[in-house]
Amino acid sequence: MASNTNPIVIPLAGGLNVAVSDQMMPPGECTELLNYEITTTGRYQRMQGYERFDGQDSPAEVAVIDLPGFPFDTIEETIAAVRAAQEARRALITAVPGSGPVLGVFMFAGIKYAFRNTVDGTGAKLYRATAIGWVEVVTPALSPGGRYQVIETNFSGAADEQEIIGVDGRNPAFRFDGTTFTQITGPITPDQPTYCEALASNKLLLSYRGGSLVYSQVGDPAGWDGALGAGEIAVGQEIVGIEAQADDATAIHCRNRTYMLYGRSEVDFQLKEISRNSGAIPWSIQNMGQSLYLDDRGLTRLDRVQSFGNFESSTLSQKIQPILTSRLQSVAASCLVRTKNQYRLFFTDSTGITMTMYGGEVMGFSEFRLGFVPSCLFSGEDTAGRELVFAGGVDGFVYQLDKGNNQDGAAYTSRFQTSFMSMGRPEDKKRWRKLVIECDSVTRVFGQFRCFYDYADPNIPMADIIVGSGSKWDLSDWDDATWDGSSTSWTDQYIDGVSRNIAIQMASESDYYPPHIVSQLFLHASPRGRRR
Numbered sequence: 001m002a003s004n005t006n007p008i009v010i011p012l013a014g015g016l017n018v019a020v021s022d023q024m025m026p027p028g029e030c031t032e033l034l035n036y037e038i039t040t041t042g043r044y045q046r047m048q049g050y051e052r053f054d055g056q057d058s059p060a061e062v063a064v065i066d067l068p069g070f071p072f073d074t075i076e077e078t079i080a081a082v083r084a085a086q087e088a089r090r091a092l093i094t095a096v097p098g099s100g101p102v103l104g105v106f107m108f109a110g111i112k113y114a115f116r117n118t119v120d121g122t123g124a125k126l127y128r129a130t131a132i133g134w135v136e137v138v139t140p141a142l143s144p145g146g147r148y149q150v151i152e153t154n155f156s157g158a159a160d161e162q163e164i165i166g167v168d169g170r171n172p173a174f175r176f177d178g179t180t181f182t183q184i185t186g187p188i189t190p191d192q193p194t195y196c197e198a199l200a201s202n203k204l205l206l207s208y209r210g211g212s213l214v215y216s217q218v219g220d221p222a223g224w225d226g227a228l229g230a231g232e233i234a235v236g237q238e239i240v241g242i243e244a245q246a247d248d249a250t251a252i253h254c255r256n257r258t259y260m261l262y263g264r265s266e267v268d269f270q271l272k273e274i275s276r277n278s279g280a281i282p283w284s285i286q287n288m289g290q291s292l293y294l295d296d297r298g299l300t301r302l303d304r305v306q307s308f309g310n311f312e313s314s315t316l317s318q319k320i321q322p323i324l325t326s327r328l329q330s331v332a333a334s335c336l337v338r339t340k341n342q343y344r345l346f347f348t349d350s351t352g353i354t355m356t357m358y359g360g361e362v363m364g365f366s367e368f369r370l371g372f373v374p375s376c377l378f379s380g381e382d383t384a385g386r387e388l389v390f391a392g393g394v395d396g397f398v399y400q401l402d403k404g405n406n407q408d409g410a411a412y413t414s415r416f417q418t419s420f421m422s423m424g425r426p427e428d429k430k431r432w433r434k435l436v437i438e439c440d441s442v443t444r445v446f447g448q449f450r451c452f453y454d455y456a457d458p459n460i461p462m463a464d465i466i467v468g469s470g471s472k473w474d475l476s477d478w479d480d481a482t483w484d485g486s487s488t489s490w491t492d493q494y495i496d497g498v499s500r501n502i503a504i505q506m507a508s509e510s511d512y513y514p515p516h517i518v519s520q521l522f523l524h525a526s527p528r529g530r531r532r
Contacts (some may be wrong), residue, residue: 027423061217096127105377115127152380180215215231233269240281245290294328377389411509432449434495441517
C-alpha cells in the first residue's frame with residue numbers, strides 16, 4: 001500500500017438525512033437507513049423482528065437444547081431444526097376471531113386483549129389472549145368499526161383497584177377491571193366519545209365530535225352532575241387527542257389548533273390557546289414527558305411549540321421532512337419504546353419512521369418496513385416490568401414487535417448507504433485503497449457491501465464485497481453464546497477506485513441471526529490531485 005495513504009475514521013452516527021445535499025452532511029449520516037435503529041449511544045443496530053401473537057407459545061422462544069435430536073451434527077442442521085420448531089408454533093397462532101382489522105389492542109395486569117368486528121360485521125367483540133389462543137370476554141353489545149384508545153387509571157385511590165377506561169368513537173366509554181366490562185353513560189348524545197384521559201385529580205376527560213370536552217365528578221368516571229363538579233368545555237374544532245402533561249396541565253390537540261387546559265378541577269380550570277395554526281395528525285400523538293406528534297410542518301414537541309410558535313424551528317424532523325411531507329395522509333399509528341428512548345410512527349404502506357432521543361436531543365431517524373399493515377398499537381409494561389409492544393394488523397392478527405430475529409418467519413433486509421463523502425476536500429481526487437468495517441455481533445453477520453464513486457458515476461466500476469464477522473456459532477459452544485454481550489470484529493476489504501467522493505452501502509438479510517451493530521468505517525485513501 002502506498003506510503004502516503006491516510007486512514008480516515010468515519011463514525012456511523014447521525015441517522016437518516018434526506019433534506020440536504022451530500023456535501024453538507026457529516027460523514028456517517030445516511031441517505032438510506034432501512035430496518036436499522038439508532039441506539040442511545042448513536043450507533044446503527046439492525047432492528048429486531050416481530051411475530052404473530054395470541055397467547056400460545058412464542059416461536060422466538062424455541063430452545064434448541066429442548067429439540068429432539070440435539071445436539072445436531074452441523075450448524076446447518078441446528079438452524080433447520082430451530083426453524084421447523086418455530087414454524088410449527090407459528091402455524092398454531094391464529095388471528096383474532098372475526099372480520100376486518102384489529103380495532104384495538106391493550107394489556108392489563110399482564111394479560112393481552114384485542115377488539116375486532118364480528119364475522120358478519122354487525123358488532124364488535126373483545127378477546128383475551130390465553131395459552132390456548134383467543135378467548136371471548138363477555139361485554140355488552142358493541143357497535144362495529146370503532147378505533148379503541150385506552151388508559152390505565154385508578155379512581156378509588158386503592159393500590160389494588162386499577163382499571164382500564166376506553167373509548168372507540170362508536171360506543172359509550174367503558175371501564176374494565178379484568179373481569180367486569182361495563183359501559184359509562186356519558187352526558188352527550190350520540191354517546192360516542194373519541195378520546196379519553198384521566199387527571200391526577202381523579203376526573204375523567206372525554207372528547208366528543210364537534211369539539212366538545214367533558215369532565216366528570218372527582219373520583220367518579222360515571223358521574224356527570226354539574227352541581228357536583230362535572231362540566232363541559234367547547235374548543236370549536238374536532239379534537240384528535242388528549243394528553244396529560246406535568247404540573248396539572250392537559251394538552252388538547254385539534255387538527256389545526258392546540259390548547260392547554262390548566263388546573264385540577266372546575267375551580268381552577270383555564271383553557272389557553274397554545275397554537276392557532278398548528279395541530280396534530282390523529283394517532284401520531286405520544287407523551288415523552290411532553291406531547292410529541294406529527295403536524296403539517298413535521299414532528300413537533302409541545303414545549304417547542306410553546307417556545308417557538310408556529311414556525312419550522314419548532315419541529316424536530318428537518319432531516320426527514322421530505323419523507324414525512326409525502327406521508328402526512330397515510331399515518332396509521334404510533335407508539336413509544338421507552339427502553340430504547342424511541343418514538344415510532346407507522347404508515348398505511350407498511351413503512352415507518354423511528355426517532356431515537358437521548359435526554360431532550362434527537363440522536364437521529366431511521367426507516368423500517370413491515371410485512372403487514374398496522375391498524376393500532378400498544379406499548380406498556382407487564383407485571384415483571386418488561387416493556388412489550390403489540391400491533392394490531394389490518395389482516396386481523398396481533399403481532400408482538402421487537403420479538404425474534406425474523407418478520408413472522410420471513411427474512412428481512414437491513415440496509416444503509418452513507419452520503420457521498422469527500423473528507424473535506426470536495427474538489428480533490430483520491431485513490432480509495434481499503435475499507436475497514438467495524439461490526440459488533442454475538443453471531444455471524446453476512447453482509448454485502450458496495451462502494452459508489454463520484455455520485456455513482458457509471459464510468460467508475462463499483463466494488464462488491466461479501467463479509468462475514470462476529471463470533472462463531474459452533475455446536476461445542478452453542479450454550480455459551482453470549483446473546484446480550486458483544487464481539488467486535490473488523491473486516492479489511494481492499495478496494496480500488498479514483499474519485500472525489502465515495503459512498504458506502506451495506507445490506508444484510510437474515511431470518512435467523514440476532515441483530516448486529518455497525519459502529520464505524522475506516523477508509524484508506526491517498527491524494528491524487530485537483531479535479532481539472
